[in-house]
Amino acid sequence: MNVEPVRKAPWIILFLGIVCISVSAIFVKEAHINGISSAFYRIFFAILFILPFYIRSKNKNMSYKGICICLLGGMFFAFELVFWNIAVIISNATFPTLIVNLSSIWVSIGAMILFKEKLNHFHWIGNGIAMFGIAVLIGISNIVEMKVDRGFIFSIIASIFLALYVLSVKQVRLKNSTLQVVFFTFLGSVVTLFICCIITESELYGFSSISWVYLLCLGLITQVGGYFLINFSLGYIDSSKVSIFTLVQPILTAIFAVIILNESFAMHHIIGGFLVLIGLFIAIAIKRCPFAPKSIL
Numbered sequence: 575m576n577v578e579p580v581r582k583a584p585w586i587i588l589f590l591g592i593v594c595i596s597v598s599a600i601f602v603k604e605a606h607i608n609g610i611s612s613a614f615y616r617i618f619f620a621i622l623f624i625l626p627f628y629i630r631s632k633n634k635n636m637s638y639k640g641i642c643i644c645l646l647g648g649m650f651f652a653f654e655l656v657f658w659n660i661a662v663i664i665s666n667a668t669f670p671t672l673i674v675n676l677s678s679i680w681v682s683i684g685a686m687i688l689f690k691e692k693l694n695h696f697h698w699i700g701n702g703i704a705m706f707g708i709a710v711l712i713g714i715s716n717i718v719e720m721k722v723d724r725g726f727i728f729s730i731i732a733s734i735f736l737a738l739y740v741l742s743v744k745q746v747r748l749k750n751s752t753l754q755v756v757f758f759t760f761l762g763s764v765v766t767l768f769i770c771c772i773i774t775e776s777e778l779y780g781f782s783s784i785s786w787v788y789l790l791c792l793g794l795i796t797q798v799g800g801y802f803l804i805n806f807s808l809g810y811i812d813s814s815k816v817s818i819f820t821l822v823q824p825i826l827t828a829i830f831a832v833i834i835l836n837e838s839f840a841m842h843h844i845i846g847g848f849l850v851l852i853g854l855f856i857a858i859a860i861k862r863c864p865f866a867p868k869s870i871l
Contacts, residue, residue: 619793648762665725
């Protein structure tokens with residue numbers, strides 16, 4: 575029996591999962607509705623899809639504390655979606671997708687403070703390169719003159735909320751099933767987003783047919799498909815390799831944005847973007863280097 579296709583299958587599934595999340599910015603752009611509304615329906619359709627599976631599951635023994643932590647994590651994830659959606663709408667599809675990957679830097683810092691996890695100097699070198707890449711991406715002169723685009727600011731805020739989400743559910747994920755964690759996280763998100771829609775008077779109906787199609791795609795392709803395909807691949811591929819491979823996402827988003835949205839990029843955008851990816855690659859990949867200390871993240 576030829577085992578090569580079997581070995582490749584998890585990588586193909588991982589790639590399909592990354593494609594699913596890479597098109598999320600395209601869906602947000604093409605829906606042409608409020609960023610808060612699109613965030614709400616992204617989670618709403620996703621939780622409707624997984625609800626029957628949760629009801630039928632026999633493993634419902636998550637502690638009250640675990641549920642509360644997941645709900646809190648869901649709130650953080652909701653705010654990440656809101657700020658990221660707005661950034662995509664007011665700027666472009668590619669840069670917010672790239673910048674939100676800086677969440678790995680904030681996660682590292684948070685893990686060091688909260689969980690006393692140690693990082694070696696290679697990790698900080700990678701983070702430094704990534705931050706320099708952001709400066710090149712924005713334009714150093716714009717930073718000096720404090721001419722920073724609102725989309726960039728919202729993207730940074732989104733990356734911080736994404737890091738808070740990851741840190742909040744970090745320990746809960748070790749003790750409970752993926753389905754349990756996902757369900758209560760999504761529940762916290764959908765309630766938070768619904769409240770945000772009410773407070774901001776964001777529309778929840780009256781959209782065009784094509785807008786509903788893109789909202790369904792956000793919920794089913796990006797949120798459900800992307801999340802579960804990537805999580806499935808984690809059962810067969812080392813998590814550090816998955817983390818590195820997911821850095822392909824901004825590149826795929828850029829390709830889709832050029833083809834579908836006719837976006838274009840200046841040379842400093844391309845150089846800055848690759849510096850960010852190289853920096854994040856060093857920060858993540860060094861965790862598994864043979865000469866790296868065993869205590870690093």
